[in-house]
Amino acid sequence: MRYLVRRTGRLLVSLLVLLTAAFLMIHVIPGDPVRGALGPTAPADLVAARRESLGLNDPLAVQYLNYLRHLLAGDLGTSMISGLPVSEMLAQRLPATLSIALLAFVGAVAIAVPLGVGFGVLTRNGRARRAELGFTSVSSVLGTIPEFLFAVGLVYLFGVQWQILPVAGRSGPESYVLPVLCLAIGPAALLARILRVEMVAILTADFIRTARAKRLPAPIIYLRHALPNALTATLTIGGLLLGSMIAGTILVESVFAWPGLGSTIVQSILTKDYPVAQGIVLFYGATVLVLTMVVDLILAALDPRSAIGQS
Secondary structure, three states: OHHHHHHHHHHHHHHHHHHHHHHHHHHOOOOOHHHHHHOOOOOHHHHHHHHHHHOOOOOHHHHHHHHHHHHHOOOOOEOOOOOOEHHHHHHHHHHHHHHHHHHHHHHHHHHHHHHHHHHHHHOHHHOOHHHHHHHHHHHHHHHHOOHHHHHHHHHHHHHHHOOOOOOOOOOOHHHHHHHHHHHHHHHHHHHHHHHHHHHHHHOOOHHHHHHHHOOOOHHHHHHHHHHHHHHHHHHHHHHHHHHHHHHHHHHHHHHHOOOOHHHHHHHHHHOOOHHHHHHHHHHHHHHHHHHHHHHHHHHHHHOHHHHHHHO
16 A cells, blocks of 8 residues: 555656646747637737637746646646537547557557467577577567558558558548557567567476476467466566557557547647647546556556565
C-alpha cells in the first residue's frame, strides 16, 4: 500500500507536468487562433470581442489557472473551430484510435510469440549461429524504423504499386490492414527479440532439464513449462509498448487519413484550437503514464522486491 501511494503521487506530479507542458506548448506557437477560426476577412472588432470572451487577453498565468480550474471540474473546454465540447470530440474520435492501437497490439503479440519461441528453441545452447545473427539483425532494424516510414512504404506498395488495399479513410475491414500492420511491425520485432532471449535462458534452467529427463514431449516442454516463464518480461515490455502504440497513432492516422484522435490533434495544432489540442495531448500523455503505472504495480505484485527497490 505504501508503494501504491508513492506511485500514485508520482503519477499525479507527472500529470501536472504534462498538462502544464501541453498548455504552454500550444500557446507558444505563432498565430492568432481567433483569426484562424473566424477567417481573414472577419472585422477587427469581432475578433477583439471573441478574444475577450475566450479570455485570451488575460495574462498567460491567469489563463493557465482558469484552465486548471475548469479541468478539475471535468470541463475540457470547447473547440474554437467547431464549437463542440472537447469531451464530445474525444468520445467521437477515441473508438477509431483505440481500434487500430488494440488490434496492432494483439497482432504484435500474435506475431512475436511464435517467432520468439521458434527462434529461441532453434538457437538454444549456441546452436544455429547464423539464424541467431540473422534474426537479431532483422528484428533490430525493424524495431528502430519509425511508424511514419512504415506507413509511407506500405502506402507505396499496397496502394500505389499493387493497388490491393485502401490507403485512406475508415471504410471497412480492409481499411484496417495497413494502419494496424504499420503499428504492429516494430513492436512485434522488439517483443520477438526479447522473447527469444528469455526462451534461451529458460531452456537452460534445472526444471527444463528435469522435464527432459522425464521424456516429456517437446511441445509440452516448450509451451507448457518454458513459455509461461519466458512471457513475464515480454508482457511487461508489451504493456509499455501498448502506450507507445496509442501515441504512435498520431502520425499513422495522418498518413492514412484515419478519423481518430491523431489526425484531429494535428489539425487542432495547425489551427491553434487550444482546447482540442490540450485535451488530446492530455489524453495521450495520461494513457501512457497510467499504463506505465499499471505495469509497475503488476511487477510489484509479482515480485515485491522490485517495489522495495524502486522506493
